[in-house]
Amino acid sequence: MYSVALTGGIGSGKSTVAAEFATLGAGVIDTDLLARELTAVGQPLLTQIAAACGADVLLADGSLDRAALRERVFQQPRARARLEAILHPAILELMLARRAALTTPYALLVIPLLFETGQQTVANRVLVVDVAEAVQIERVQQRSGLAPDEIQRIIASQIPRHERCARADDLLENSGAVTALLPQIAQLHAEYLRLAQS
The missing domain is CATH 1.10.720 (Transcription Termination Factor Rho, Rna-binding Domain; Chain A, Domain 1)
Known part of the structure; x- marks a missing residue:
């Protein structure tokens, strides 16, 4: 099945993006x-x-x-x-078993540690959701109440932001409001449908 791997640093908005793709009809599997x-x-x-x-x-x-x-x-x-x-x-x-059972036009595999685990090989394309580090820290603090130094440790344990972006086939910049994301996601969804059918 045609597959897109969705990744991004902690607090980048992967879940929000994945939920919108699911609404549009993608088969979402979140690791x-x-x-x-x-x-x-x-x-x-x-x-x-x-x-x-x-x-x-x-x-x-x-x-x-x-x-x-x-x-x-x-x-x-x-x-x-x-x-x-x-x-x-x-x-x-488990992810591969769930993907094999999908009946959607394509699979969106949400894999936060995509490059760190070498799992980019299971997908046809890589979509990176990107935000500045300051935004990551602010969002994670609001969401989970972790201390800034703990969030910094998590960020440091992940692949560097510039490297993750450089390895993307598609990039979603997510520092603004969700409404700014929706047209970008719709455009990518249309492209993934086309690629899945070709």
Whole structure:
């Protein structure tokens, strides 16, 4: 199936963009949602994550303590490598299975760590949603209440902004209002429909 990989830094607006593509008829698969599904209570990956990163990344009810896990992996590079070795292959496998089941004209694969995981090879095109770093920090603070230094650490762990933009086939600048995005998304959707049918 014709596939577009959607990526961008934290707080760039990937979810907003993906939701609009879904409204227009694209088959959207969000790997962040797949990760949550795979790490829900009772899932086998949860046991592997606790074994690799420490049992204290689980809450009393057996669910994943995402804040504790985030803190652990940013302080301990080895823990992060172990976590990624568990999560990324499982997410990729589930994403490909979900894509195979789609009946939409094309798939939009939302992959925040697209280049970091080398998954750009699963898509025909790459769409990058881009904003300035100051906008990223402001949006993430408003959304999740993380401290600016914690957000900076997350940004630093991702591929540099200029490199991500340079590797894009299509670029959406998202510093303004959502209304400014809609015509750009509609134009890209029309182009992806054309490419999917050719």
